Amino acid sequence: MKVAEAIIKFLESENVKTIFGYPGGAVLPLYKSLKTSTINHILVRHEQAAIHAASGYALNTNKVGVCLATSGPGATNLITGIANAYMDSIPVVIITGQVNTNIIGYDSFQEADIIGATEPFTKYNFLVKNENEIGKIFKEAFHIANTGRKGPVLIDIPTDIQNKIVEYNYPETIDILGYKPTFNGNKNQIKKAYEKICKSEKPLLCIGNGILSSNARKELQDFISLTEIPVVHTLLGKGALDEKDPHYIGMIGSHGHKFANNLIEKSDLLIIIGMSISNRTTANFSTNEKSIIHIDIDPAEVGKNLVSNIPIIGDAKNILKELSNYKYNSAYENWINIINFEKENNNIYLGKNKIIDLKLAAITDKLGDNAVFIADVGNNQICAAHNIKMYKNRKFFTSGRLGTMGFSLPASIGSQASDITNEIVVIIGDGGFQMVMNELITLYENNLNVKIILMDDNSLGMVRDLQKNRYDETFSTNFKSNPDFHKICSANNVKYFNLNSLKDTEEFINYNSLCLGRINQRDDFYE
Amino acid sequence: MSRYTIALVVNNQSGVLSKIAGLFTRRGYNIDSLSVGTLDSEFLSRMTIVFNGDENTLEQVKKQLNKLIDVIKVVDLSKDLSISRELVLIKVDTNSNNKRDIIDIVDTFRAKIISYNKKSIIIELTGDKPKIDAFTSVLSSYGVKELTRTGSVGLLR
Incomplete structure (x- = not known):
């Protein structure tokens, strides 16, 4: 069988239902094999949307x-999305075509060194040189992407390799010499942590992306019900704990x-789980x-930005379970009392x-208890x-660490395609929207039922505010002219609602198909 | 700032060197010297890297290198328990006046003359960094024409 056919079979073995792509000369063998496979291919309108959708x-x-x-x-159009997936630890496998093996390095037509270019922000990348290694490479790529600290893995495949004939062989086991992520937390460290928690009078749990990425919502809930420790979260940790929970801060x-x-600042013990302690997180407090x-899960995070007394390396789900075994x-x-006082007096x-x-x-x-909200930047x-x-099963995704404008709308393509029963809601500004509004037609074309809330302030609001605060004046952060968003929607067969009107707002909430509701922040509201 | 030496066992394949060098560049660490050679197995290489930094840099370098999938082992050679050597080749201009002096210096440092002609000689010396530094500085007054150093290689005792 051809390598291209084998690759599609590997994807089927990995239970991939939908992939997102954009064809071109160097991947035509793969597209030929895709046509006859069970995998659904969503044709985006720009490669960046394909990687965000995969995210x-x-x-x-x-x-x-x-x-x-x-x-x-x-391949180069994917780069922003790859960096985004790397920063937010999202497991994706990126397949790129490459020029024929014999013309690599000759500045051939549509040749770019994507391996070199993505090296700083892929978890790993492969240039396929030997067709017989293709099975091993795919197996390893999926394993590396979705274990340990998750992240993007890129596989660059020259066109001639895609056409080579190989025997189908998808290995069942994996043994990567240099990749053995720690899964179980060290028992002694866990015991030390337990003892520390017992001694604390003002403990605070501080949770991030890691809870969601290790699927540890239940274990977190169990742990805090048991310990009564209050919880704060980072932007990416939103949704890890039901906000009606009394421990939620x-x-x-x-x-x-x-x-x-x-x-x-006021706590005497911080229990940090699955967060990178970035400069944006720690901007307003000292530890x-x-x-x-x-x-x-990532040993390199421990001690990078913050020195900790008790580091525990391992999977959050697993460690929370272990910690919950104690009394x-x-x-x-x-x-x-301190918490309640703060909540009342500093709720800004x-x-x-x-x-x-x-x-x-x-x-x-x-909106529903199962709604998935995807916020832009x-x-x-x-x-x-x-x-x-x-509440309950609601989810919240956004581009956290890279702050990629134009992430939400393309990401909604992937979220909705992964489960069409989900209610997907995009929250996006007029700046980000204009970066990706070409993907409205992708949503329409694929019958993807997404609700878009366009928060239109006719400017790049956050940057404008920064400019005002730091440089006393604004320049280039207000749009002199925005398109007629109603017409943009009509042109793309997207139902448009004016959320400044009460009637439209009610209709928008109940509308059960692809639609966009615009909040015009400069106009009056119905209230 | 201190000097640290680490040794790595890495996959012997194209791109690995650039991954490791790239990591140092990205995180703002400066490599003083780097040497690479294959191990018994043709699939593995050993690298010795010398760099400047503080304790934190060393910790981060080790952790970040360990994260690279092509890095199989990281060994800290900064401690007293390790031995490191580098090799230098020096070409020195010679004439009837200075030849005797140079040969004396070569003997004192237990270096070797590996090429000898009318105009110049080439000397080989192995040793740790201070010894090589001392040797090159003594010879510098005799008109060093060309000099090449390998960078450190090291092992734990």
Whole structure:
């Protein structure tokens, strides 16, 4: 069988249902094999959307998302999305075509060194030189992408290799000499952590992406029910804990709640699980003079930005289970009083816009308990993070560490395609929307039922605010002219609603097909 | 700032060197010297890397290198328990006046003359960094024409 046929069979063995791609000369053998396979191929309108969609697929399923692009510009168009997946630890496998083996290195037509270019932000990448290794490479790629600290893995396949004849062989076992991620936490460290928790009077759990990526929501819930420890989270940790839970406090970080950041300073023990402690997270608090338990799957995160007393390397789900095997006798009355005081007196966050906040909260409160919210980047993202409440099975995705504008809409293609029963809601600003509005037609073409909330302030709101605050004036952050978004929707067969009107808002909430509701932040509202 | 030496066992395939060098560049660490050679198995190479930094840099370098899938083992050779050597080849201009002096220096340092003609000689010396530094500095007054150093290789005792 041809290598291209074998590759599609590997994807089927990995239970990949949908892939996202854009064809070109160097991947035509793969497209020929795709045509007759059971895998659904979604044709995007720009390669960047393919990688974001694969990320959206992976985030919604915790399975590996797959995207496909041709050599040269096809591959380089993926780069932003690959960096995004790397920063947010999203498991994706990226397949790129490459020029024929005998003309690699000659600056051939549509040749680009995508291996070299993506080296800094792929977890691993392969250039396939020997067709007989193709099975091993795919097996390893899927394994590396979705174990340990998850991330993107790129496979670059020259066209002539795709056409070579091989015997079908997909290995069942994996043994990668240099890749053995630690899964189980060290028992002694876990015991030490337990003892530390017992001694603490003001403990605080600080959770991030790792809870969601290790599928540990239940284990987290069990652990806090047992220990009664209050919980703050990062932007990417939103949705890891039901916000109706009495232990839920709020979001930390530069755009987090003031009280949540204050409580970090006031606690005597921080239990950090699955977060990278980036500069945006720690912008508004200091961690001096307190004990820190740091749980992470990636040993390099421990001690990178913060020195911890008790590091535990391993899978969050597993370690939380182990910690829950102990008996706790928790009474934090004094601490709870401090928390309540803070919550009452410092309930503010950067960029608060009361009218818009109320508006978004009112709309999203009426959506389902299983809704998946995908926020873009900027003021719309922060507004979404503060006003959309995570109840029951709701999920919240966004581009956290890279801050990639134009992530949400393409990601919704993947999230919706992975499970068409999900209610997918995109929150996006007019800046990000104009970067990716060409993908509206992809949603329509594939019958993907996504609700888009366009928060239109006719500007790049967050950057404008930064400019005002730091440089006293604004330049180039207000759009002189925006397109007529109603017409854009009509042209793409997307139902349009004006969310400044009460009637439209109600219809929008109940509308059960692809639609866009625009909040015009400069106009009056119905309230 | 201190000097640290680490040894790596890595997959012997194209692209690995650039992955490792790239990691140092990206994170702002500066490589002083680097040497690579294959091991018994043709699939593996051993690298010795010398770099400057503090304790934190060393920790991060080790952790980040360990994260690379092509890196199989990281050994810290900075401790007293390790031995390291580098090799230098030096070409020196000679004439009837200085030849005797140079040969004396070569003997003192237990170096070797490996090429000898009317105009110049080439000397080979192995040793740790301070010894090589001392040797090159003594010879510098005699008109060193060309010099090449390998960078350190090291082993734990």
